[in-house]
Amino acid sequence: MPELPEVESIRRKLDVVLRQRQIAKIEVLRDKSFLSFSTLGNEFIGQTVLEVKRRAKILQIVLSDKYDFLIHLKMTGQLIFVDKNGQRAGGGHPSADWVNDLPGRHTRVIFHFIDGSRLFFNDMRVFGWIRSPLKQEVKKEFVNYGPDINDPNLTAKYLLEAAKKRQIPIKQFIMDNKVICGVGNIYASESLFMTGIDPTISARNINPKDMENLLQAMQSIIERSTQLGGTTFDGKYVGVDGFAGGFQNELQVYGRDDQSCLKCGNKISKIKQGGRGTFYCSFCQQK
Secondary structure: OOOHHHHHHHHHHHHHHHOOOEEEEEEEOOHHHEOOHHHHHHHHOOOEEEEEEEEOOEEEEEEOOOEOEEEEOOOOEEEEEEOOOOOEEEEEOOOHHHOOOOOOOOEEEEEEEOOOOEEEEEEOOOOOEEEOOEHHHHHHHHOOOOOEOOOOOOOHHHHHHHHOOOOOEHHHHHOOOOOOEOOOHHHHHHHHHHHOOOOOOEHHHOOHHHHHHHHHHHHHHHHHHHHOOOOOOOOOOEEOOOOEOOHHHHOOOOOOOOOEOOOOOOEOEEEEEOOEEEEEOOOOOOO
8 A cells, every 4th residue: 555655746746737627527437436426426527626635645636616536545546647648647556557558447437637638546456435525524534634744733742742641652653643644664663763762662751852853754754755756665656657666775674674774783673563563773772
């Protein structure tokens, strides 16, 4: 499943190519992939895309009238925009749909625009979805989410307050979407290593200085990964231009268990926390 940097990379590409496109029609090839389309289909004809936003891992296509589109790619979703000249943009889980004629056998929804361009929502394992709430109800979709990690209004003070009564380890705390959104397993390990914080220490025991440093580390790592198109392992995430993410080349600890720490030379350790692998240096990240 793509993490926040991968989804944000898709958002930035689609925001460029979709703005001011006017919807001609929408084809739904699998009903469950576009919830509520059967009752709202005609509402979208003639609407214009104003921008593409993101909250957590959910993309929001902002329309000119009373409804917006929310899209979650889940494990194998793709969004591929094809202009009238055949040029493609987008991203998501890789498959032959990147290069094959579209629609393909994994195409679930097609957005047709008046200028002849199209946006394909492909989903091999059909876990992804599209919803179209009223604009004033969009916030309800995110009621259980904390702020995004790259929210400029996010502060260490907020995190310290949220951590006061939390006995869970700091790594699990920063991965809790109810606290903050967007810090996946890779980025949690990398951020804790950057700041020298032991991933097993209780969240409520983090001092203000360390929390401030951790917040800055998380935000800088997420932005760097977004600039590089995310993190790719074994071809599990690419853009439609065929380029994989590049952040995997800058990883300091994640996936490096039993290898030498790039700072001190000791071996990187791997433990399980909340069912996920945690990578850290027990020398550089002492309690």
